[in-house]
Amino acid sequence: MSASRKKPLERHEVTIHYLEQSQPRTLAPVPAPARRLAIMRAEKPSVDFYRFLFNGVGEPHRWVSRRYMPDDQLRGLIHDDNVFIYVLYAEGSPIGYGEVDGRKKDLAAIKFFGLLPEAQGQRLGHWFFREITGLAWALRRGKVIIETCSLDSPRALQLYQREGFTLYDRATGVIEWHG
Numbered sequence: 001m002s003a004s005r006k007k008p009l010e011r012h013e014v015t016i017h018y019l020e021q022s023q024p025r026t027l028a029p030v031p032a033p034a035r036r037l038a039i040m041r042a043e044k045p046s047v048d049f050y051r052f053l054f055n056g057v058g059e060p061h062r063w064v065s066r067r068y069m070p071d072d073q074l075r076g077l078i079h080d081d082n083v084f085i086y087v088l089y090a091e092g093s094p095i096g097y098g099e100v101d102g103r104k105k106d107l108a109a110i111k112f113f114g115l116l117p118e119a120q121g122q123r124l125g126h127w128f129f130r131e132i133t134g135l136a137w138a139l140r141r142g143k144v145i146i147e148t149c150s151l152d153s154p155r156a157l158q159l160y161q162r163e164g165f166t167l168y169d170r171a172t173g174v175i176e177w178h179g
């Protein structure tokens with residue numbers, strides 16, 4: 001029986017917040033943390049590496065949208081020339097990622113963003129999010145959107161709003177976690 005047909009181990013009712021930024025903000029740069037950091041685009045990453053990032057960042061927040069996706073379908077998505085996966089490295093090891101979907105002409109969507117649990121609380125998130133937002137704007141779309149749900153870190157929504165994203169919609173949903 002596939003994971004999507006098994007009885008879920010957990011069921012969570014969530015509130016989803018949809019946010020947008022209609023123009024790039026001109027803000028003072030966030031200083032890079034005093035570490036050896038690099039952001040690199042992972043062009044056509046292996047499914048295994050992508051799952052390492054997605055599950056590593058998303059499991060504590062019960063991200064499911066790509067967790068149970070078949071490999072062929074996931075590969076087609078992450079190998080699309082208009083899907084940009086940026087990996088944050090510290091001292092040579094991956095510690096987070098951001099994914100920007102540029103497949104629509106009128107917007108860039110920051111689909112996923114976050115740090116691995118061991119990298120959280122080190123003052124990296126604000127700087128990294130500002131960098132990812134800049135990369136999304138570099139696609140020259142009309143606006144940048146992002147969504148977050150009530151299972152994500154409560155700091156996520158605060159960060160997005162502090163960075164100039166405004167709430168344009170809210171919805172409820174159910175996340176079924178199969179482990």
